[in-house]
Amino acid sequence: MATLNGADFVALFHAIAQMIEREKDHLSALDGVIGDGDHGVTMSIGFQAVDKALADEAPDRTPADICMLAAKTFLNAVGASVGPLYATALMRAGAAVKGKSDVGPEDVADMIAAMAAGIEHRGKAEPGQKTMVDAWHPAAEAALGAKAGGSLKDITAAAADAGRAGAEATASLVAGKGRSANLGDRAVGHIDPGAASAAMILDTIAQWASERAD
Numbered sequence: 522m523a524t525l526n527g528a529d530f531v532a533l534f535h536a537i538a539q540m541i542e543r544e545k546d547h548l549s550a551l552d553g554v555i556g557d558g559d560h561g562v563t564m565s566i567g568f569q570a571v572d573k574a575l576a577d578e579a580p581d582r583t584p585a586d587i588c589m590l591a592a593k594t595f596l597n598a599v600g601a602s603v604g605p606l607y608a609t610a611l612m613r614a615g616a617a618v619k620g621k622s623d624v625g626p627e628d629v630a631d632m633i634a635a636m637a638a639g640i641e642h643r644g645k646a647e648p649g650q651k652t653m654v655d656a657w658h659p660a661a662e663a664a665l666g667a668k669a670g671g672s673l674k675d676i677t678a679a680a681a682d683a684g685r686a687g688a689e690a691t692a693s694l695v696a697g698k699g700r701s702a703n704l705g706d707r708a709v710g711h712i713d714p715g716a717a718s719a720a721m722i723l724d725t726i727a728q729w730a731s732e733r734a735d
């Protein structure tokens with residue numbers, strides 16, 4: 522069974538930071554249609570700060586330590602809405618594997634579920650409101666569904682597929698939260714940028730897992 526240590530999680534955050542840099546303009550363009558156009562820049566500021574903070578970390582840090590430092594760094598770098606949401610998600614992910622020096626596939630499923638629960642709790646949002654929850658919630662259900670006996674690759678691929686489908690489905694929704702809620706029907710036809718970036722993060726997790734898993 523594949524296991525992952527703190528250094529693997531540093532590599533994951535690096536991969537996410539690089540992906541966000543590639544997608545930054547695209548994410549801000551999505552946000553420009555139904556929001557204030559800053560989502561790509563905001564996510565970039567947060568994950569660049571995380572990547573930088575983790576690069577200096579001691580190699581013996583546990584996955585939980587890495588997630589906790591990422592949470593704190595993201596929150597310090599990004600004050601606005603998405604900051605507390607991902608900070609809470611990462612804190613919950615760390616808490617789910619506290620004390621473990623290595624984590625396995627089932628732990629990763631629990632971490633994804635913990636992230637989704639944290640975002641829903643902190644954002645007081647539920648599926649169907651055209652937010653990042655529409656990607657994270659089905660991804661968590663898929664990860665937990667694949668958890669029993671599933672490989673790391675299977676679990677993370679299931680989460681990524683469900684997250685992508687959930688993000689795409691936000692196009693048909695009227696927003697129930699945030700700035701885009703003011704647009705009413707005019708937001709219909711456009712994907713929520715927070716759900717889009719969530720799906721991209723889940724996809725990056727699946728790619729990272731497939732490069733490490735047996």
Ligand SMILES: [Mg+2]
Pocket residue numbers: 552556557558559560
């Ligand atoms: Mg925005």
